[in-house]
Amino acid sequence: MATPTVVLLPVWGVGHLMSMLDAGKRLLARSGGGVSLTVLVMQAPTESYRSDVAGHIRREEASGLDIRFHHLPAVEPPTDYVGAEDFISRFVELHAAHVKAAISRLTCPVAALVIDFFCTTLLDESRELAVPSYVYFTASAAMYALFLRLPALQEEVTGEFEEMEGMVDVPGLPPVPPSALPTPLMDKKKPGYTWFVYHGRRFMEARGVIINTASELEQSVLAAIADGRCTHGVPAPTVYPIGPVVSLNPPAEQPHECVRWLDAQPPASVVLLCFGGGGFSTATQAHEIAHGLERSGHRFLWVLRGPPAAGTRQPSDANLVELLPEGFLERTKEKGMVWPTRAPQKEILAHAAVGGFVTHGGWNSILESLWFGVPMVPWPLYAEQHLNAFTLVAYMGVAVAMEVDRKRNNFVVGSELERAVKALMDGDSDEGRKAREKCTEMKGACRKAVEEGGSSYSALCRLSQEMREGAVRTNM
Numbered sequence: 139m140a141t142p143t144v145v146l147l148p149v150w151g152v153g154h155l156m157s158m159l160d161a162g163k164r165l166l167a168r169s170g171g172g173v174s175l176t177v178l179v180m181q182a183p184t185e186s187y188r189s190d191v192a193g194h195i196r197r198e199e200a201s202g203l204d205i206r207f208h209h210l211p212a213v214e215p216p217t218d219y220v221g222a223e224d225f226i227s228r229f230v231e232l233h234a235a236h237v238k239a240a241i242s243r244l245t246c247p248v249a250a251l252v253i254d255f256f257c258t259t260l261l262d263e264s265r266e267l268a269v270p271s272y273v274y275f276t277a278s279a280a281m282y283a284l285f286l287r288l289p290a291l292q293e294e295v296t297g298e299f300e301e302m303e304g305m306v307d308v309p310g311l312p313p314v315p316p317s318a319l320p321t322p323l324m325d326k327k328k329p330g331y332t333w334f335v336y337h338g339r340r341f342m343e344a345r346g347v348i349i350n351t352a353s354e355l356e357q358s359v360l361a362a363i364a365d366g367r368c369t370h371g372v373p374a375p376t377v378y379p380i381g382p383v384v385s386l387n388p389p390a391e392q393p394h395e396c397v398r399w400l401d402a403q404p405p406a407s408v409v410l411l412c413f414g415g416g417g418f419s420t421a422t423q424a425h426e427i428a429h430g431l432e433r434s435g436h437r438f439l440w441v442l443r444g445p446p447a448a449g450t451r452q453p454s455d456a457n458l459v460e461l462l463p464e465g466f467l468e469r470t471k472e473k474g475m476v477w478p479t480r481a482p483q484k485e486i487l488a489h490a491a492v493g494g495f496v497t498h499g500g501w502n503s504i505l506e507s508l509w510f511g512v513p514m515v516p517w518p519l520y521a522e523q524h525l526n527a528f529t530l531v532a533y534m535g536v537a538v539a540m541e542v543d544r545k546r547n548n549f550v551v552g553s554e555l556e557r558a559v560k561a562l563m564d565g566d567s568d569e570g571r572k573a574r575e576k577c578t579e580m581k582g583a584c585r586k587a588v589e590e591g592g593s594s595y596s597a598l599c600r601l602s603q604e605m606r607e608g609a610v611r612t613n614m
């Protein structure tokens with residue numbers, strides 16, 4: 139019989155695509171040749187996303203692994219802007235017929251369809267094809283638990299969350315302040331909210347949910363999900379915590395300029411500031427950051443991106459003259475580096491000179507930081523990052539809190555950044571010491587989890603076995 143294939147359906151954002159491809163490759167490795175991978179590629183809605191996706195595919199195609207990329211026909215994106223919170227879900231829905239056709243044309247048996255968590259509308263197609271379907275969850279188990287709670291919360295909290303009395307109950311987590319909820323939940327009138335509740339309901343139909351976490355990182359949350367405490371006692375699909383899925387690149391032949399600069403800095407002396415693919419600073423915010431960093435007295439590597447150019451959604455490369463206070467670069471040249479475009483974040487976090495990370499708190503960035511044992515200061519900007527900030531500080535204990543003004547576009551004043559950086563980096567700060575210690579512990583737990591016999595390794599073996607046993611033919 140032909141080798142069964144696992145079909146992946148990722149979405150295009152780097153934090154989603156990269157993570158799912160890497161999880162797929164791990165599955166391939168665990169199956170010992172028992173499955174191949176087929177990746178269904180949706181044409182991303184903007185040129186810059188398309189070129190990111192093409193770059194990833196080129197790299198994977200050159201890897202020699204048993205992965206086939208199948209490009210789905212383009213669909214006309216919804217006409218409103220790409221950044222709208224409901225955009226991904228609506229855009230994905232338009233691909234339903236193409237996904238079904240692509241899977242039914244496969245000549246080998248299909249072991250499973252693994253969809254990104256924004257793609258739950260496609261659970262209908264997998265049911266029609268009788269293909270076992272799994273959700274790949276690129277964010278934390280805490281976020282997944284909240285998703286599962288949403289249909290009930292929708293009944294329990296009739297007004298806006300921000301106006302409710304008390305805290306939000308997410309089993310397994312400390313009580314969550316409403317102000318820490320993900321951005322799409324902050325305005326129930328917007329379609330993004332309706333879609334989140336919708337996905338929360340539909341996850342229940344999956345055969346299993348694969349989460350990029352390790353059971354050691356989010357033990358009580360995973361236990362609450364498994365006990366049905368997030369779903370009113372109704373058993374939720376089996377969860378496979380297989381992470382941290384952190385894709386490490388082979389060392390570059392020529393070290394990056396940022397890495398070369400770090401080579402000249404003392405151990406654990408530099409604070410990294412980096413805000414994911416979507417974070418940028420206005421000149422007003424950049425001035426506050428500059429003042430805060432300068433007054434903190436600590437060494438820094440600041441990845442600074444500017445606001446998107448007209449008609450685009452992605453941050454632009456920073457114009458340092460326009461964004462920074464006059465004389466800042468000259469005054470700080472012995473202690474700091476400002477890098478105006480994308481930087482190799484993982485290589486930087488891996489460097490011994492980095493002692494702290496001010497991050498937007500995307501889940502991949504968090505896992506990378508934990509993987510290298512770097513304590514954080516979360517500066518949430520959008521998506522579920524406010525919840526991540528809360529869990530990092532109040533649940534995992536690996537970060538120092540910073541006051542972010544959510545009502546003012548997540549503005550942070552310079553004196554607050556200065557305080558947080560000092561608390562994170564000063565040798566005599568209790569807060570920093572505790573976060574560092576906890577981070578070192580988590581680093582050990584992360585590495586152990588993915589080693590042979592570790593919790594994530596074992597979850598991946600169980601998943602691979604289950605998928606191979608469930609393979610079906612779609613092309614009869």
Ligand SMILES: O=c1ccn([C@@H]2O[C@H](COP(=O)(O)OP(=O)(O)O[C@H]3O[C@H](CO)[C@@H](O)[C@H](O)[C@H]3O)[C@@H](O)[C@H]2O)c(=O)[nH]1
Pocket residue numbers: 151152153154276277412413414415416441479480481482483484499500501502503504506520521522523
């Ligand atoms: O200059 C940069 C900026 C980012 N990165 C990398 O890009 C990835 C960013 O991923 P992530 O930290 O997850 O951020 P987003 O791309 O913003 O991720 C989206 O997807 C995540 C997973 O669902 C969510 O947790 C986030 O909130 C959501 O914004 C990481 O691997 C970073 O190392 C770089 O290498 N260099």
